Amino acid sequence: MSSNLLPKVPTFCGRNGTSYFPNLDTMKLSYNNIGFLGPKSFRCLQRLSTLYLDYTNIGKLQDNGFACLPSLQKLHLHSIGNPLRVITQNAFNSSSLETLTLKGSNFRFDKNDRYNANTIFASCPNLMNLDLTDNYMPSDHTTFLAIFRPLRKLKKLSLTSTKILNLPTNVFTNMKLLQKLHLNENGINSWNNSYRIFGNMTSLKYLNLRHNHISVINETSFPDDLLSRLETLNLARNPFSCICDQMWFRNRIQKNHSILKEYPNGYKCRHPNNMNGVLLRDYKPTEKMCNPWNPLYTMAIVMGIVVLLFIIVGSIAVKCQDNIKNYIYLLRVYHNRKQGYIPLESEEDYEYHAFVVYCDNDRKWVHNDLLNKLENEEGLQLCIHHRNFIVGDSITTNVDNFLKKSWKVLVIVSNNFAQSEWCQWEVDVVQERRRRQGKEVIVPIILETIDSKHMTSQLRTLLDSTPSLRYRSGVGTELFWKGLLESLRKPLGHPPTSLLYSRI
Template sequence: MRKNRIYGWGRDVFAPVASLQYLDLRHNLIRIVNETSFPTALLANLKTINLAKNPFACTCEQIWFDDYEYHAFVVYCDENRIWVHDKFVKKLENDEGFKFCIYHRDFDVGESISGNVDKFLKKSWKVVVIISNAFAKSEWCQWEVDIIQERRRRQGKDALLLVMLENITSTNMTSPLRTLLDSTPHLRYKKGIGENLFWTAVIEDLRKAVGQPPFSEL
């Protein structure tokens, strides 16, 4: 089915070929592949879907196909936990339908923190970093900054969302954190006037395209 200028199909098109194991849709005009694109029975049997060379719109709808479980992995220090849980996560998960990985809730009990960080970063489409003076002073958070920089180098600045809760004092500013702030745009949270603009910008950034069109080996 490659090179046929295909840009979409009806929900029942693949129903009669549920036993298909290889599907080649390269070099078409496909922009979106979501959870309703293929019947469940077909996905259960498919071994390979090749969707290379299609003009994908890389949005949140593609997350399931890229095998991401979370919209974003949230990096924060314990001192900011209440704001992260009760404000950031609660608002965006309940009101906007995002799904975040936060270590107090989602990490596997009994596994090391470093092992959990590595595992759940791989399951997350983006990374949100909540920055404060407490964050800047935390040695553990600085280790996470190094990991985050590697994600940025591989996927670009749109793979990260930096949220500044306050100005970082010169005594707390580290070289890795300064490099991260200088190389990646960030949003400043201000309660009250302008807060709605902040949330609008956060939502837009979380939905902004990142990464390459998917090629999936099932």
């Protein structure tokens, strides 16, 4: 009954409510002047499953206009109303409806006063195919979500040319049965968080984004699992930018473009100007073009090395500060001596050949062996605190005075010495003497191997920075005394002979 200038829907009921067409399955009322549908417009058509009302003058869809069609499955409302102005909240009240075409009606889904977003499709929950092409979809994502929330059984959705500029989040992700999605001919250019847009769409096989404003497709544009499931992807007639950001997409289609519709002729570069019209397939940037060496990388590396060196030098300086001070002092002494400012001292300028620093537990060896050898046999004069300190003066005063009178310092090192706090203080004192006169002024003598648990930082610094002699009875004794005598008689400023004997 299309194209008959019908002003209203004909009556299909006879007397007593009987139907003139009890077995009518499909009815076409397109291209008529029908301007109104009421709850009783389609009575007595119990088996009607397909209804066409395309290009009619229906400007307002009233509540329950199709509720009296219990078998209705397909409803075509292409370009009705010219334009369609109002949709009441129960206009699509039909639990049997599976396909709804509202294409070309220029309905303003972006105007909340013309429909209720929460209820417009709430009364047709079994809808599987919905075509809203050439209408105006809302830019507000909340409204977008409210419209489609009830449609959990959709398998095909067409939103072609619906003025969408930004893809809505958390809308399509609820459509787990959706197989085909048309988003072509809109103003979509880019999007973030692709999982909130296309995630969880486990049934999607066809995705149409043709003729939008998409310039770059990269590895974050679509979830990986979506691309692996798609059978058809249409991205043709988008203004692609042939720049390095496009490398991922270009490399992917080089390997596999079987799912791309209209490839390769529909995929052309628009930007930059010198690439305008070139097929994306023929864009062949090199790795060097897209990953040039940035001078900032060089600066970052240099700065990193400098910072690392500062940390290393700082750590060494903190750990070896005593040694560093000693070397600096020795360099100054060496320089001044070279300039003739510091006269070389000799043992004749001192009252004692050596000041002996030792622990009371080692007194027996000092008095019986050391003094006997150096004083009785070699004629040297040693300063021993048990014998030479002045009664009445404090220990610190005695130490200070007799160190000044001594040519060199003998430090008798043992485990008992390492455990003595007083001996550690004396080590600090003689270290100061070492800084002033050089490392030759101190001669450490190791009586026994020092247990690591007794080794203090002061003692370790002394032994690490000063050549020492190790006393051994028996075969090595003669070599020990020879090395000790030469070290005591060696002038300051020259390498001590003890360096030669410390390895015996």
